[in-house]
Amino acid sequence: MHAPVEFADIAADVLERVKRRAPRVHCITNTVAQAYTANILLAAGAVPSMTISPEEIAAFVGGADALLVNLGTFDAERRAAIAPALDAAAQGGKPWVLDPVFIERSPARARFAHNLVGRAPAVVRLNLHEFAALGGGDATGDAAARFASQHDTVVALTGATDVVSDGARSANIANGDALMGLVTGMGCAGSALIAAALAVERDRYLAAVAALVGLGVAGEIAAADARAPGRFAGSIIDALHELDRARLRARTRVS
Secondary structure: OOOHHHHHHHHHHHHHHHHHHOOEEEEEOOHHHHHHHHHHHHHHOOEEEOOOOOOOHHHHHHHOOEEEEEOOOOOHHHHHHHHHHHHHHHHHOOOEEEEOOOHHHOHHHHHHHHHHHOOOOOEEEEEHHHHHHHHHOOOOOOHHHHHHHHHOOEEEEEOOOEEEEOOOOEEEEOOOOHHHHHOOOHHHHHHHHHHHHHHHOOOHHHHHHHHHHHHHHHHHHHHHHOOOHHHHHHHHHHHHHHOOHHHHHHHOOEO
């Protein structure tokens, strides 16, 4: 079991590697979140790409270090891009993150997400409603751990307190600020940050914890100076870019 200061150092180490190595993260993502996701990745030191063109998706994923598959925009073009993207990721041994946005609102989207879980995502990042729709049921107790173990993945369950589990290990992350829920694309960007962490950290559980701790601490720092969502949206990008070990050690709250 890691102590909070150890989690802070793990997060600092992972985020420092992202800045040093500048991993490429290809994102199939929500149209309303693309620019914000790209800016979060750039602030962290990663290099984003977003194409869904059938002529080039495999090449982009093949040249990337990690992949994000976000179902926020469930159109025909993105659905068609996902299969060749996952084929390219599997061929290259690239980790990928599933973000099953709004599957609780659409049976078709939920069925599609169920199938994607069978394609071995390294991490599934979702909220309580999405977790229930994906077959996890009520997210209380050890539900996230059981789902992670059953599907050989890491569950990153975000909310007032984030829960990360790989079935054997679990962490509760109490960092963040309520303003994060008032910025379009914040969850999508968090999933992309997890993908960037996976590109530099083989332990997918630690990668997910590091990314969510980093984003949560950046949110707290940003909220201290920007008490409205418009300013906050830009301030968290700045805070993530300037995040360092000292700030992480001072603020990380993980149990």
